[in-house]
Amino acid sequence: MSGTGDIRVLVVDDHPLYREGLVGAISTMPGKRVVGEAGDGAEAVRLAAELTPDVVVMDLHMPELNGVDATRAISSAQPEVAVLVLTMLEGDESVFAAVRAGAKGYLLKGADRAEIARALDAVAHGEVVFSSSIAQRVLAFFAGGRPGTSAEPFPELTEREREVLDLVARGLTNAEIARRLFVSDKTVRNHVSNVFAKLHVTGRAEAVARARDAGLGSGPRPA
Structure with missing residues (x-):
């Protein structure tokens, strides 16, 4: 983290109003500082390399380069940067793709300010964090299976x-x-x-x- 002790955050989301609101919310959190924002995955990868944030808050469904591929690129090039996914996508295929790509946390956009603040602290200090509903599925997966679902993405497809x-x-x-x-x-x-x-x-x-x-x-x- 920076010399001031603040957690330096890069916010990535393709919806300008949501991104603006998220930047504003994080900026008011004690010990957090937004150092940049990006509207697509390609810009996120470039800014992560340029700004070296502690945490990248990453949406998944974006133009140019989606959030999973951007997460993979950032995690590979800068393993010290933690990626915290914040998305509307809660399907198993999105969760596990993000985790495989290197995400250290996965929250849904319904998360409140306190939950986001706790998640930023956690991933910045090397911990892994998931929304409660997501955590149950991740634990079930690592316990030996995902009840009622297929291990393959899109189980509805042949x-x-x-x-x-x-x-x-x-x-x-x-x-x-x-x-x-x-x-x-x-x-x-x-x-x-x-x-x-x-x-x-x-x-x-x-x-x-x-x-x-x-x-x-x-x-x-x-x-």
């Missing part, structure tokens, strides 16, 4: 649909996916359509964002 979504998230076209899976273009279109319907997304970009938030599509683009 194995083939999840494979297609992963390839979509890696940037492949339907034709490229068809060649890779040795199926027809029409079969791939049907799989993609089913994925969109099951995930309640309206197009490819939104599906890719959901997939990457859940940890899919993180490998290299297949040749």
